[in-house]
Amino acid sequence: xxKLEFPDLLETFKHHLVDGRTESASFLTWYLxxxxxxxxxxxxxxxxxxxxxxxxxxxxxxxxxxxxxRSKLQARIKRMTFNSKPAALVA
Numbered sequence: 001x002x003k004l005e006f007p008d009l010l011e012t013f014k015h016h017l018v019d020g021r022t023e024s025a026s027f028l029t030w031y032l033x034x035x036x037x038x039x040x041x042x043x044x045x046x047x048x049x050x051x052x053x054x055x056x057x058x059x060x061x062x063x064x065x066x067x068x069x070r071s072k073l074q075a076r077i078k079r080m081t082f083n084s085k086p087a088a089l090v091a
Contacts, residue, residue: 010023012030013027013029024057025047025049028049029043029044029047030043032046032047032058032060036060038060046058057070
């Protein structure tokens with residue numbers, strides 16, 4: 001069972017939290033590995049969450065379709081919420 005309360009949520013993807021990577025990018029890496037079943041290297045390569053990225057946090061390409069992901073992870077007064085939803089499917 002995944003705990004969704006902060007800071008318990010950080011325990012879910014703690015091995016993805018590395019220096020130079022935001023909590024949001026770490027969560028997206030974990031999500032890509034567990035939802036899309038990407039290997040760790042492909043998941044890290046798919047994440048492009050940086051300042052001024054025009055809202056695109058991750059891109060995963062297949063031969064059939066392109067998936068763009070937006071994720072949002074915010075800490076607010078001892079609570080963290082997240083939102084991960086498909087931005088668009090381009091076929």
